[in-house]
Amino acid sequence: EAQVTQNPRYLITVTGKKLTVTCSQNMNHEYMSWYRQDPGLGLRQIYYSMNVEVTDKGDVPEGYKVSRKEKRNFPLILESPSPNQTSLYFCASRKDRVDTEAFFGQGTRLTVV
């Protein structure tokens, strides 16, 4: 089954404790991205990657890092999480930068206390 898998689904952590949210897709997609969803703000892009070893900032990249060492994986790293990063995070992939259909993971609800 074609899917985007994020882990964990839920995470509560403390300020400053480094964490990684993993994302994996099994569709051989080139393009992957991370979004955060906040009430009243919709989905905002954090980082995106057009292919292996190619990553770029989205609209809200501060406080986040990503890497794309393999095509299927695109982890999101929070080196020093802060309470304003409490949010619902989605990983998405699409075939390439021209394709319009993005497939989303089920989301990771992160709470930073």
Added chain:
Amino acid sequence: GQQLNQSPQSMFIQEGEDVSMNCTSSSIFNTWLWYKQDPGEGPVLLIALYKAGELTSNGRLTAQFGITRKDSFLNISASIPSDVGIYFCAGQLNTGNQFYFGTGTSLTVIP
């Protein structure tokens, strides 16, 4: 980033009613998309629009690409309980660029 405003923010309707929602932008977009997010899930693509004035249907859903290219509309006819969720519009300035998402319209259908 681009700001896409969706209206209304939330809707409570009776089963069987028709629904209309829209999305507006200050920029001209090349592509408009409509996604639906079921509770506890990620968004799923419903309809993609590529040309100004284009009208596209997917079952009971119909979406239109506004002729000004700064807006898009989604209609749902004869709503049913499984239509519940958040509907997002998304726009793309040029082919290959990122998609900007709207603020979302939360739909509740009362049986």
